Amino acid sequence: MRVTIYEVGPRDGLQNESVTLPVEVKREFIRRLAEAGLTTIEATSFVHPKWVPQLADAAELLADMPREPGVRYPVLVPNERGLDRALEHGVTDIAIFGSATESFAQRNLNRTLESQFEMFAPVVERALAGGMRVRAYVSMCFGDPWEGPVAPEQVVRVGRRLLDLGCYQLSLGDTIGVGTPGHVDALLDAFEVAGVGPDRLAVHFHDTYGQALANTLAALRRGITVVDASTGGIGGCPYAKSATGNLATEDLVWMLDGLGVETGVDVRSLVATSRWLADLLGRPSPSRVVQALSKEA
Amino acid sequence: MRVTIYEVGPRDGLQNESVTLPVEVKREFIRRLAEAGLTTIEATSFVHPKWVPQLADAAELLADMPREPGVRYPVLVPNERGLDRALEHGVTDIAIFGSATESFAQRNLNRTLESQFEMFAPVVERALAGGMRVRAYVSMCFGDPWEGPVAPEQVVRVGRRLLDLGCYQLSLGDTIGVGTPGHVDALLDAFEVAGVGPDRLAVHFHDTYGQALANTLAALRRGITVVDASTGGIGGCPYAKSATGNLATEDLVWMLDGLGVETGVDVRSLVATSRWLADLLGRPSPSRVVQALSKEA
Numbered sequence: 001m002r003v004t005i006y007e008v009g010p011r012d013g014l015q016n017e018s019v020t021l022p023v024e025v026k027r028e029f030i031r032r033l034a035e036a037g038l039t040t041i042e043a044t045s046f047v048h049p050k051w052v053p054q055l056a057d058a059a060e061l062l063a064d065m066p067r068e069p070g071v072r073y074p075v076l077v078p079n080e081r082g083l084d085r086a087l088e089h090g091v092t093d094i095a096i097f098g099s100a101t102e103s104f105a106q107r108n109l110n111r112t113l114e115s116q117f118e119m120f121a122p123v124v125e126r127a128l129a130g131g132m133r134v135r136a137y138v139s140m141c142f143g144d145p146w147e148g149p150v151a152p153e154q155v156v157r158v159g160r161r162l163l164d165l166g167c168y169q170l171s172l173g174d175t176i177g178v179g180t181p182g183h184v185d186a187l188l189d190a191f192e193v194a195g196v197g198p199d200r201l202a203v204h205f206h207d208t209y210g211q212a213l214a215n216t217l218a219a220l221r222r223g224i225t226v227v228d229a230s231t232g233g234i235g236g237c238p239y240a241k242s243a244t245g246n247l248a249t250e251d252l253v254w255m256l257d258g259l260g261v262e263t264g265v266d267v268r269s270l271v272a273t274s275r276w277l278a279d280l281l282g283r284p285s286p287s288r289v290v291q292a293l294s295k296e297a
Numbered sequence: 298m299r300v301t302i303y304e305v306g307p308r309d310g311l312q313n314e315s316v317t318l319p320v321e322v323k324r325e326f327i328r329r330l331a332e333a334g335l336t337t338i339e340a341t342s343f344v345h346p347k348w349v350p351q352l353a354d355a356a357e358l359l360a361d362m363p364r365e366p367g368v369r370y371p372v373l374v375p376n377e378r379g380l381d382r383a384l385e386h387g388v389t390d391i392a393i394f395g396s397a398t399e400s401f402a403q404r405n406l407n408r409t410l411e412s413q414f415e416m417f418a419p420v421v422e423r424a425l426a427g428g429m430r431v432r433a434y435v436s437m438c439f440g441d442p443w444e445g446p447v448a449p450e451q452v453v454r455v456g457r458r459l460l461d462l463g464c465y466q467l468s469l470g471d472t473i474g475v476g477t478p479g480h481v482d483a484l485l486d487a488f489e490v491a492g493v494g495p496d497r498l499a500v501h502f503h504d505t506y507g508q509a510l511a512n513t514l515a516a517l518r519r520g521i522t523v524v525d526a527s528t529g530g531i532g533g534c535p536y537a538k539s540a541t542g543n544l545a546t547e548d549l550v551w552m553l554d555g556l557g558v559e560t561g562v563d564v565r566s567l568v569a570t571s572r573w574l575a576d577l578l579g580r581p582s583p584s585r586v587v588q589a590l591s592k593e594a
Contacts, residue, residue: 177589179555180551180552180554180555180556181514181552181555181556182555182556182557183555207585208585208589209548209551209585209586209589210510210545210548210551210552210584210585210586211510211548211551211552211555211585213507213508213510213511214510214511214513214514214552216511217478217511217514217515218514248507251506251507251508254477254506254507254508255477255478255508255511257477258476258477258478258479258480258508259477259478259479260479287507288504288505288506288507288508289506289507292474292505292506
């Protein structure tokens with residue numbers, strides 16, 4: 001068995017850190033991630049700098065980013081203006097960021113749940129026409145700070161609309177980290193009933209309540225083979241009540257190595273990168289594997 | 298479904314913290330754990346104070362410990378001298394601490410792997426004659442700092458001997474936290490082949506590499522219904538390369554609540570206890586749930 005790790009550290013990780021790194025450090029971060037064996041690295045975002053100042057250098061980053069053969073470097077694109085910029089910079093893979101709930105759509109996208117599709121439709125259509133691959137994040141799939149638990153059927157309705165637009169994959173996000181393995185099963189059941197199999201789905205967990213790896217295990221046992229993670233566990237969600245961020249790539253690789261699942265990723269190389277990055281970000285990595293292997297050194 | 302949480306904070310947790318708490322604080326800790334709904338609370342240990350000075354007050358603790366109806370308060374007993382003291386203090390449940398590996402038996406028990414059974418035999422025999430229940434820990438079931446990975450068959454050989462002595466349950470310990478879910482399955486498979494079902498087994502995971510909860514999920518799905526955990530995730534193993542200790546009871550309860558598994562335990566009550574204890578121990582709780590719910594307050 002093989003699992004593809006979709007690395008989100010440079011985008012989802014760095015956009016939620018309080019320290020903004022210089023562009024050359026970001027390039028080095030991305031170079032190191034590819035060197036460690038990651039083959040999908042979300043590099044940055046064309047969200048307006050007013051909202052995400054940490055990634056205001058997206059154009060500059062992409063202009064001179066080290067690219068390895070066989071590695072994809074998707075970029076998050078919120079709208080048509082972002083797509084224009086991605087097209088200008090030769091991006092081949094983009095991701096759009098949808099919401100499973102009305103409350104988060106209004107607060108994060110400044111749109112209603114329904115009108116998000118009108119915003120995304122021309123983005124996906126033009127991206128596909130330009131030969132791009134388009135992934136869709138579905139955020140708040142398990143719970144929402146304003147609405148509480150989110151019904152699987154609601155997530156499926158949103159997800160199907162995004163697939164129908166032409167996205168090749170949905171990344172099911174537990175943006176505030178409240179999900180547990182039974183909820184993962186229920187959500188994957190609901191997608192299966194709707195005719196969407198695990199080959200169209202990825203999972204994206206946050207470790208706010210320590211559940212990210214257990215949730216991932218539940219998803220793997222349901223046939224999911226693409227897992228989002230952030231090297232060092234950097235990041236976090238501004239809407240969640242903890243500094244704990246994304247599932248750490250190192251903790252994921254440790255489990256997959258133990259399970260005999262191939263990833264092509266060298267965990268010790270990632271740990272070295274996370275230690276280097278922790279100094280620059282001014283806080284220790286929350287990853288257990290980074291902490292444990294650092295004591296070994 | 299119902300899971301019994303075997304709380305090890307007052308013993309396995311506190312024995313590995315650098316701060317030694319006053320006996321009245323330990324009594325209050327134990328009282329609060331019972332108040333939160335825990336029904337099995339390992340209270341202390343009669344190991345020689347030279348080895349575990351943090352629990353040197355075991356006799357004093359037990360002399361005036363608050364006991365709730367329906368709650369068991371096992372005590373760790375290393376040998377016959379410890380058993381004598383447990384009998385003197387009216388203890389009804391004890392635990393012995395065996396090793397799955399030759400190296401750890403020699404270093405921790407100062408015995409060979411084989412001679413540990415000679416040491417335990419009179420302890421278990423006399424304890425049973427005195428009407429006690431005897432649980433056996435099997436440490437280093439997944440890996441050992443000197444020997445590396447431990448074969449499931451080796452663990453089963455040790456475990457069967459301990460059950461044959463008259464122990465009612467084995468607690469399978471990942472003392473240094475290196476196990477992953479596939480290894481859990483392999484170990485439970487090996488016990489099943491040997492005729493030892495999940496009703497005789499408990500699991501005891503450390504979160505050194507972030508795997509504790511995923512490993513627990515794997516065990517639950519194999520029918521295990523007794524899980525060891527430490528409130529606040531306090532403790533740690535002196536032989537492991539990280540300060541990260543036992544699986545945090547709060548992170549476990551969060552998952553079980555989400556799975557709809559009954560435990561009778563109130564997670565917010567435990568979080569309040571962990572916050573109180575963290576001040577006294579002088580370090581923040583490593584539990585993700587404690588961290589997240591503390592920000593909420």
